[in-house]
Amino acid sequence: MDDNAQNLIVDSARPTPQLSRKMMEPRALRNTLLTGITWAFAIIASIPLFSVIYMLLARGGSRLFSSGFVEVLTALPPAGLQQGGGFGNAIVGTLVMVLIASAISVPFGLMAAVYLSVLDPQSRLARATRLLTKTMTGFPSILAGVFVYAILVTSFGYSALAGGVALSVLMLPTVVLAAEEAMRQVPQKMKDAAYGMGCTRTQVVTKVVLPTGLPGILTGIMLAIAGAAGESAPLLFTALFSNYHLEHLSGEPAASLSILIYNFSGMPFANQLELAWAASLVLVLIVLAFNIVARLIGTPKI
Amino acid sequence: MSALQEKSQVFVAEPFQPESDTVIDCAVNKIYYGDFLAVRDSVVPIEKKKITGFIGPSGCGKSTVLRSLNRMNDLIDIFRFEGSVMYHGQDIYAKKVDPVVVRRYIGMVFQQPNPFSMSIYDNVAFGLRLNKYKGNMDERVETALKHAALWKEVKDKLKNSGLSLSGGQQQRLCIARAVATEPDVLLMDEPCSALDPIATRMVEELMLQLKENYTLALVTHNMQQATRVADTTAFFSVDISQGGRTGYLVEMGPTQQVFEAPRESLTKDYISGQFS
Numbered sequence: 001m002d003d004n005a006q007n008l009i010v011d012s013a014r015p016t017p018q019l020s021r022k023m024m025e026p027r028a029l030r031n032t033l034l035t036g037i038t039w040a041f042a043i044i045a046s047i048p049l050f051s052v053i054y055m056l057l058a059r060g061g062s063r064l065f066s067s068g069f070v071e072v073l074t075a076l077p078p079a080g081l082q083q084g085g086g087f088g089n090a091i092v093g094t095l096v097m098v099l100i101a102s103a104i105s106v107p108f109g110l111m112a113a114v115y116l117s118v119l120d121p122q123s124r125l126a127r128a129t130r131l132l133t134k135t136m137t138g139f140p141s142i143l144a145g146v147f148v149y150a151i152l153v154t155s156f157g158y159s160a161l162a163g164g165v166a167l168s169v170l171m172l173p174t175v176v177l178a179a180e181e182a183m184r185q186v187p188q189k190m191k192d193a194a195y196g197m198g199c200t201r202t203q204v205v206t207k208v209v210l211p212t213g214l215p216g217i218l219t220g221i222m223l224a225i226a227g228a229a230g231e232s233a234p235l236l237f238t239a240l241f242s243n244y245h246l247e248h249l250s251g252e253p254a255a256s257l258s259i260l261i262y263n264f265s266g267m268p269f270a271n272q273l274e275l276a277w278a279a280s281l282v283l284v285l286i287v288l289a290f291n292i293v294a295r296l297i298g299t300p301k302i
Numbered sequence: 303m304s305a306l307q308e309k310s311q312v313f314v315a316e317p318f319q320p321e322s323d324t325v326i327d328c329a330v331n332k333i334y335y336g337d338f339l340a341v342r343d344s345v346v347p348i349e350k351k352k353i354t355g356f357i358g359p360s361g362c363g364k365s366t367v368l369r370s371l372n373r374m375n376d377l378i379d380i381f382r383f384e385g386s387v388m389y390h391g392q393d394i395y396a397k398k399v400d401p402v403v404v405r406r407y408i409g410m411v412f413q414q415p416n417p418f419s420m421s422i423y424d425n426v427a428f429g430l431r432l433n434k435y436k437g438n439m440d441e442r443v444e445t446a447l448k449h450a451a452l453w454k455e456v457k458d459k460l461k462n463s464g465l466s467l468s469g470g471q472q473q474r475l476c477i478a479r480a481v482a483t484e485p486d487v488l489l490m491d492e493p494c495s496a497l498d499p500i501a502t503r504m505v506e507e508l509m510l511q512l513k514e515n516y517t518l519a520l521v522t523h524n525m526q527q528a529t530r531v532a533d534t535t536a537f538f539s540v541d542i543s544q545g546g547r548t549g550y551l552v553e554m555g556p557t558q559q560v561f562e563a564p565r566e567s568l569t570k571d572y573i574s575g576q577f578s
């Protein structure tokens with residue numbers, strides 16, 4: 001007690017606190033300097049992004065936002081020195097393949113995520129799956145193409161289906177990890193409440209964990225779709241390209257925006273080059289749209 | 303106490319024989335978490351339409367015993383129960399009993415308010431939908447919210463999320479959710495520990511009202527609360543004489559007797575320590 005009393009400062013001996021801002025203090029200067037540097041780097045980091053968007057708008061916009069935009073969005077790609085044309089089949093192809101990929105990866109991914117987050121998070125299988133899934137997020141996309149080439153294309157040929165399967169391989173890890181994370185965020189006490197009400201484990205998952213984690217799950221799915229829509233390497237080996245409209249999901253190659261951009265950008269014809277720019281812009285807009293939807297869904301509403 | 307211990311080696315509380323009917327006859331022999339013996343030798347009868355309070359120092363196994371009454375502890379892998387919990391003549395730990403069904407009759411309110419992230423209405427209707435209730439849902443939700451003394455505060459915003467309420471309101475929402483399905487017994491594990499004094503009083507009054515229709519078991523750290531609401535009080539303590547930290551029932555009886563004329567010196571010491 002006595003020791004403590006000695007350490008206390010008598011109130012009258014305390015100086016009045018100086019609370020005003022001192023700009024020239026070393027501490028304040030360092031603070032200003034560091035803030036300035038982070039600002040500068042943030043701006044530098046976004047220069048490439050904005051220049052890409054500027055270039056896409058400048059060179060692809062002229063064709064896309066002209067009176068002929070309906071033709072650009074619906075017509076078939078022009079051949080050689082032909083004028084006009086568009087990439088309607090590529091837009092359809094990309095959307096169809098992304099749809100197929102989602103139809104495969106979302107159910108599988110969700111089931112896996114339920115297992116990882118609720119049913120048996122600590123089991124050896126769960127830990128192995130988690131490690132593999134994380135590894136798969138860095139999986140070179142071209143290998144997904146080669147993989148599907150080996151198992152599907154060699155016996156059934158190029159097709160939209162094969163393209164979709166290749167994209168699903170790339171989407172799966174993103175869906176699994178995002179859904180697992182979203183469901184893991186559901187507090188244990190909420191699950192306890194559900195068990196306490198007399199829910200079976202399945203009911204806890206379907207009535208509480210999935211609905212509560214839904215915004216996060218949907219965000220993950222949208223981001224996975226956005227990533228898959230822009231892929232080109234896996235499609236080279238699986239869907240190839242087609243100058244015609246998509247009629248069958250299997251048995252015929254399918255067009256996609258990314259491969260069209262790749263093909264046309266190497267051509268010596270002004271018309272095709274212009275279309276490649278317009279297609280790039282459309283692709284970026286599609287990816288952007290999915291990202292915006294992901295943002296909107298992911299914002300929690302109370 | 304020491305004399306008693308010498309006689310019987312381990313102390314076992316005198317069995318409490320309630321005068322009124324019991325709904326649950328809990329006879330714990332041993333409760334283990336893995337190798338750890340958490341609770342031993344505790345006979346705790348829960349009387350019908352009364353409030354049974356569980357008191358005792360932290361870690362003495364109050365929650366463990368309470369959660370054993372509706373098999374909530376089954377969710378913990380390493381939990382092992384030896385003994386019996388007779389409920390309407392059936393041992394809920396019998397092999398053929400489905401714990402999920404037990405929990406529909408014996409509901410639970412937790413220490414932390416834990417509403418689901420859905421609307422206030424859906425929170426209350428959750429159990430009714432789970433049990434495929436066919437009658438007038440709106441009416442039942444309203445009755446439950448009125449029972450929980452929450453109706454006036456939320457009647458104009460039933461569509462808002464349950465999470466948008468204050469802590470005290472959330473706890474009352476959880477109580478409404480638990481009583482909506484009209485369970486036989488309601489287990490409450492420190493339901494007021496996250497609440498301010500006013501909300502605590504509200505929940506206490508609510509408990510007194512609920513006991514007209516329901517049987518309640520309440521864990522509390524608040525001695526005043528136990529004296530205010532509990533009809534019967536069970537005092538648990540921790541036995542370190544055996545080397546471990548095993549909880550056990552020291553004394554159980556009518557609240558007034560336990561607080562004013564405790565039989566065991568351990569009870570007396572704890573209660574006087576808590577009140578001083």
Ligand SMILES: Nc1ncnc2c1ncn2[C@@H]1O[C@H](COP(=O)(O)OP(=O)(O)OP(=O)(O)O)[C@@H](O)[C@H]1O
Pocket residue numbers: 335338340359360361362363364365366367378523547549
């Ligand atoms: N899930 C668990 N796994 C292992 N041991 C546990 C678990 N839950 C409780 N225990 C142990 O069982 C003993 C009794 O715990 P319990 O939670 O029942 O005590 P309590 O009386 O409710 O305490 P408090 O008043 O602090 O809530 C403690 O020693 C605790 O460490």
Ligand SMILES: [Mg+2]
Pocket residue numbers: 364365366491521
């Ligand atoms: Mg406890």
